[in-house]
Amino acid sequence: MSTATTSGRWPSLSTTPTNLSGVNTDHVTWGVPAGGGKSGYVFTGGQVDVKVDGSEFVLGTFTHENFPVQALPVPQFDVDLAVQVVFEDGTTVDFTFTFHHNETPNNTANPEDLVDLPSFVSPQSVTVDGEEYAVVISGFKQGGRVVRQFVSAENAANSADVVAIFAKVGKPDVVITQVQFKGQVKRTQADEFVEVVNRGTVAGDISGWKLGADDAGQDFTFPAGTVLQPGQRIRVYTNEVHPEWGGFSYGINKPIWNDKGDAAKLHDTSGTVVSTHGYGSAKTQP
Structure with missing residues (x-):
C-alpha cells in the first residue's frame, strides 16, 4: 500500500445549460x-x-449545490469528471467518469435532484507491480451507507464521499464484505444480512451460487439471472425483503448467523469456496 494525491475537474457536459460556468475546474455551475x-x-x-x-x-468528496434555478431547456444531462491520481513514484493518471444529472422541477412533492453514474468503471488503467488496474466506483457514501444513486435535497449543498476500488482489469471479483449477525428484531433477528460486492471491472454472473454458514438449512441459492455489475453490492437478509439491496431473503423465521461469531462462505456452481468472511469472534477480512 502507498499513498497518492487526487484532484478533480469537470471538463465537459453533454449539453450547455443556461448560465454555465467553471468548465474544466473543480467547481462547475449552471442555471x-x-x-x-x-x-x-x-x-x-x-x-x-x-x-x-x-x-x-x-477517491474524493462530491458536493452537489442544489439550489432552485429557473427551468432548464434540457433538465437531464451528463457531466464528465476527470480525477487525476498522482502516485508516490510520480506516475500520474487521469481516471474519467460520467455523472448523469436530473434537475427535477421545484414545484413537485419531491423536488430532490437525482445523480446517477451510468458507468462505474474508468476506461483508463494503471499498472501497479506488473498488474493492470482500473478504478471502480462503489457509490456515494453518506451516513456510513454506500448507495448507487445520489439523492440531493433541495436548497442545500449536499456532499458524499466517492468510494472506489482499484480493481484488476478484465475480470469480476465477487466477495462477502459484511455480515450483520446481530439483528435488532426480537427473537427472529429478521434484519440480519450478508453483504456481497463485485470488486471487479466486469459484471459477474452468480446465478446458482450458494451463500451459507455450513449448517443444514442455512444455504441461500442465488436465482437465475443474478448478475452483479462492477462495484455493485447486494444483501441477503434473514427474513426481510429490501428491493434497494436486490430483494434477496432466506425467508427463514429464525436467526441464521451465530451471535458470538463464525464464518459466512460463498460457493460457486462447482461448489468451490469463492469467498470466506469471518465475523464476530472469528472476524477476518474478505
Missing part, C-alpha cells in the same frame, strides 16, 4: 438562480491510501 444560488458540482480530492487488495478507499 439562473431562483433563490439562493446556482446549481453545480464540486469535486474535492486529497491524500488517499492506494490499496490494490480489493478494499475500498475514498
